[in-house]
Amino acid sequence: MNDQAYMKLAIQMASATIGQTKPNPAVGAVVVKDGAIVGMGAHLKAGEPHAEVHALNMAGDKAYGATIYVTLEPCSHYGKTPPCAELIIQKGIKRAVVASLDSNPLVSGRGMEMMKKAGIEVEVGVLEREAKALNPFFLHFMREKRPFVTLKAAMSLDGKIATKTGESKWITGEQARLDGHRLRHSHDGILVGANTVIADNPLLTTRIMGHARHPIRIVLDTTLKVSPEAKIFQDDSAETWIITGNVGEEKKAPFAKEHVSIFSLEQPQNIEHILELLAAKGVQSLLVEGGATVHGAFLQSRLFDEVVSYVAPILIGGKDAPSAFGGAGFSRMAETQHLEIIETSVLGEDLKIVSRKKGK
Numbered sequence: 001m002n003d004q005a006y007m008k009l010a011i012q013m014a015s016a017t018i019g020q021t022k023p024n025p026a027v028g029a030v031v032v033k034d035g036a037i038v039g040m041g042a043h044l045k046a047g048e049p050h051a052e053v054h055a056l057n058m059a060g061d062k063a064y065g066a067t068i069y070v071t072l073e074p075c076s077h078y079g080k081t082p083p084c085a086e087l088i089i090q091k092g093i094k095r096a097v098v099a100s101l102d103s104n105p106l107v108s109g110r111g112m113e114m115m116k117k118a119g120i121e122v123e124v125g126v127l128e129r130e131a132k133a134l135n136p137f138f139l140h141f142m143r144e145k146r147p148f149v150t151l152k153a154a155m156s157l158d159g160k161i162a163t164k165t166g167e168s169k170w171i172t173g174e175q176a177r178l179d180g181h182r183l184r185h186s187h188d189g190i191l192v193g194a195n196t197v198i199a200d201n202p203l204l205t206t207r208i209m210g211h212a213r214h215p216i217r218i219v220l221d222t223t224l225k226v227s228p229e230a231k232i233f234q235d236d237s238a239e240t241w242i243i244t245g246n247v248g249e250e251k252k253a254p255f256a257k258e259h260v261s262i263f264s265l266e267q268p269q270n271i272e273h274i275l276e277l278l279a280a281k282g283v284q285s286l287l288v289e290g291g292a293t294v295h296g297a298f299l300q301s302r303l304f305d306e307v308v309s310y311v312a313p314i315l316i317g318g319k320d321a322p323s324a325f326g327g328a329g330f331s332r333m334a335e336t337q338h339l340e341i342i343e344t345s346v347l348g349e350d351l352k353i354v355s356r357k358k359g360k
Ligand SMILES: Nc1c(/N=C/[C@H](O)[C@H](O)[C@H](O)COP(=O)(O)O)[nH]c(=O)[nH]c1=O
Pocket: 154, 168, 169, 170, 171, 172, 173, 176, 177, 180, 196, 200, 201, 202, 203, 204, 205, 289, 290, 310
């Protein structure tokens, strides 16, 4: 087996732990000595040993003079566990092959530096793209210090998300809706506007799939006009946050529940401030389910990274039927937001289109 084959194995192990290592990235490591695998491991849970520790423990004294393959640059800072770069040095590893550098500018390259200084032969970039695809949200969050934002919309062929009377159940079929729940599972937070809560009274939990993680439910409601009777406040199977303006304590009182938190912002419609607040609360990825007004605000701010569109082969029509992106919109073609389609798939009778801003 060559470097790529061992790195592929490390990537495969890491891919099996995606979601369970939060807020840490999924990482895999393999230790090879004289052409034989003598240690392998993946980071399993935040606060527990990193992938390199598991692999090196399994290798024991065979680690001396061996090669280690890791999907992410070994950590160089004292977190909950001692730095892996130091452990790699102590164990006498001869060569370190790393797929991708840490994207946190504060530590990027430091682990490599430490190992190089200790005389270890280091190499970066083997299967880098595949390794980065393991943790798009974590890498983005470390680099941009704000959540990775996915805008999700389910629409008709003519781009409508509801009829002119507000009906929307259902536009897309079961498979597309199941896929939408997988998006909920993989994101830390799900955000909707007050109008969606009032119109749909959604639960916003991850259902219709196996072991599911519920994202934190976040409602943008500048004047706190939603009802405390809404499902997301009555149902305590997931946390619910309201981001609002400066509203009086008496308005907040009816929402006082264990799983409900209310955050007031000076500018509750400022997407940048909203994302700063969520980043400070450790939200690394945010799924925005709309509706049109909220999607319009994110479009105007251009602070989003991916758009997931589920398109159903139905025509709704009507100039008063809402399209997926409301708000002011752009007046000139030169201002429009360009994306690139990175994935399409057919789900039942519907089409799923995943687009990203260029260079994401
Ligand atoms: N109307 C459609 C969608 N509408 C999704 C809405 O944002 C809202 O989440 C729904 O009311 C579902 O809420 P709950 O969490 O399941 O209770 N999403 C879809 O994928 N297809 C559609 O046809």
